[in-house]
Amino acid sequence: MIKVIRQGVYFMNGKLEKETQAFMTSDKKEKAIRNTLSYAVIEAHGGTEKGVTFDWLLSDVGAPDYDCGVIGGVHALGLDSFTVPYTFVAGGADVINARAALEAAKKFGGNYLPAGVAGASFYLAEKGAKKGEMILTNYGATAGAVGAMCVAGSDYDYLAQFLRLPFALSAPQIVCVFVKGKLRRGVGAVDTGLSFLKALEDIDASNMIFEFFGPGVANLSMESRISIDAIVRETGCLSTIWETDSSPVQPAFYDSGVSIDLTRVSPMISVCDEIEPLDEFLKKETLPCDDDLLIRDGDGEFRLNGGLIDGSIGGTYENIVEFAELLRGTRVEGDYRVYPVSRSVYKELAENGYLGLLSDEGVTVGEPANEDYFYDGAAACAVAGRYAPLRLDPRTLAASASQGGKLISALEYKELKRLKKYSPHPEYCSCYEGFGKPLKELKTDCGYAFPVQEPLPENLLVKFSCILSPNGCSSDWTYGEADGEGRYFEADDYTKKMIGSFTLAENTRCSYAVASVFCADVCDEICEERMISACLVKEAYSEEELSSLVNEGTVPFTTDKISVRVDEYLYIEGLAEALRGKQERVVAKLLSKRRTRDIVLNFAPLKEEQRKMLLAGGFIGFYRKKMK
16 A cells, blocks of 8 residues: 655654654754755765755766767767766667667767667666666666666756756655565565556656655565666656665655555556556456457456566566466466566576476567567557556466466465576676777767757748647648758748748748647657747746757747737747847737738746857757857
């Protein structure tokens, strides 16, 4: 069972006390704030508080896959080497991306873990991270289980680290996760992680650090901690961290708390992002999903056609061994696939006879560190990894497979032979360690070039690439006139015809704009295409959205209502001067063949450096200019 404490909480006298019941003075509370594991790591990385912002310099950066956007940015900035350790974890990358990652590691002095050796989170936990480190990763890879903190970042966050710029963000909320008890046989780490997601489903965790400690941590294997940690990151939290050799200093103050009693965790199921206890799900009278995920037989029983176990969440030795033992002596019916998370796990499974057992029972074992993201056919029916439409713990999956696919709880299987333990012997000898040894003359092709970030023109004429209304997109994303090298181009005869008799001022260049009620609906596309010069929204920007747009060189505006049309052009005369003059708004013109009308555009709240960055064309343009 998981309980959420929605107020300040102290860890004192070996247990959690609500702030309202702890009777701590303000000076004692101030000291207790600094006693958390998280605060110690933040402070060790330059995280001195500045108002409501922490500035961090990270220990390390890592890319779970070859990230051509980051390398393209390195080229665009004119950097010739990585200034902080940068590790490419190829995972299950294809040959082309794996080769490109190795070449980039050699040229810029990075590290490289070949494909098929380990998944990103597993590598970080086994070798790539140490207690107390703070690491930048991209899509949620984590090392919290070994006492390190991972924060997810964009391409520009990586580039900022290479320029040794601090990682700045609002002061995070530190949330304690107090763990007690021990999991019952038949209940696993995936059940625990899904229970956590269910308990926090109505909470915005984007600025939270979840700090795990308590007597129950010792009852979880390191593999289980890695699996739980990876699922917890699906809350969108800022980071996680687990106790290792010591608990937080008491008393320690937290902004809120979570209490997990492992003994009371039950088998869980997630169907199309709806999480609930398996026993409640089995009581449903109607099929709650498409029949390619689950079927209901003539007896009214839910049945699976197959399943998939993969990644740092599912493909651990412990998960696969229990899955295999529950299947022993039962030939499965359907498509069941297993991908061990690392080469060392694969080797241990082979040495202990589990690969042969799985094969005998009809289970396909794939390459180590690979992941099946497509979930096509029967393998979509039950998946231990993330991003799947249906998720179960491997123990539930095995118990169900042993009964011809009938969906049942593994709690019904009390007896299991003694499991052979995993003795880690990580095989990372094939890792290329090139940090500090760049081969600068090596010729490489990063496979991606950043569009040139030119300085913002004095006057800007933009065509709307997309107008997104509350009822849906009313125009397609189009970039027809761009030449592929930059976002600006000269007005051609067609453009002049479309704006009618209106005369453009000198020093006017053309580009693209997007209009939407909410920035969140268009921000990702803007940052991916890197061709949009202005964004108009009705609602306010988040701090993260604003930073992302400024990095791209996209000027963020708000307006009272989105009343623009597909056939109109937006003309902003004196745009650059308005930014230089720190104006709060500009009066622009909406142009078409038929008419000209005014529109008031308000600049989003911009810091001085953000205005300078927009004038320079974005992050690349600004820092490339500063480096000259």
